[in-house]
Amino acid sequence: MKIALISDVHGNLEALENVLRDIEKQGAEKIHFLGDAVGYGCNPNECVKLISNHCDIKLLGNHDFAAMGLESIENFNQMAKASMDWTQTKLKPKSVRLLADFDMDAVFLDYYLVHSSPTEPEKWRYILSIDQAEDHFEKFSQTFCFVGHSHSPTYFEKDPEGYITQHFKPEMEYNRGYRYIINIGSVGQPRDNDPRACYVIADTDTNSIIYRRVEYDINKTQDKMRKAKLPDFLIERLAVGA
């Protein structure tokens, strides 16, 4: 069975719509969402609704938490704070109710799914290096752990002897007996110098993973963000994916 894994939509409706179209073309039977439906972008309500309607497993990210008022935004940087203030004023009670149904983590077959990291998911840790990945491998028992949060598509592979390597490839080939932490990248705000929306198709029979990159109308999204008076930096970064 082919499944799609998407994360970090961040209120970017144009990116999400095109990704959902691409998922349909790929023939994925299920879609799992790994968190951050809102924050940064200008269509939080529309994105929460689409994700609720289309996704099977739905997880919360730190921006969703903050938007629901469950967490202070003291640790957010200035841009994230400004966009979160905006998001909180625009988020409808209906969207908050939909987000309240999202989970912190989930298990699907041999996959452990979480927004940030398997260690204390509510602490929103980043897994960016082999050193950081090491401890997290001990905190889930499945073969695969899928995460979002950093917006950087990359995966860590641990061989049966415990040696970990990090990869930045458009496809992941599964090796029997190995375990994996896979960051699936971001739909709505990629940060790996490729502005196209990013998500993952996983084949549960072969255990192969493919990163998909999807074009969308970035100019349209940017125009809407300008009209909403969101911070310039958040608008400009979409064009370069950084």
Ligand code: ZN
């Ligand atoms: Zn995010």
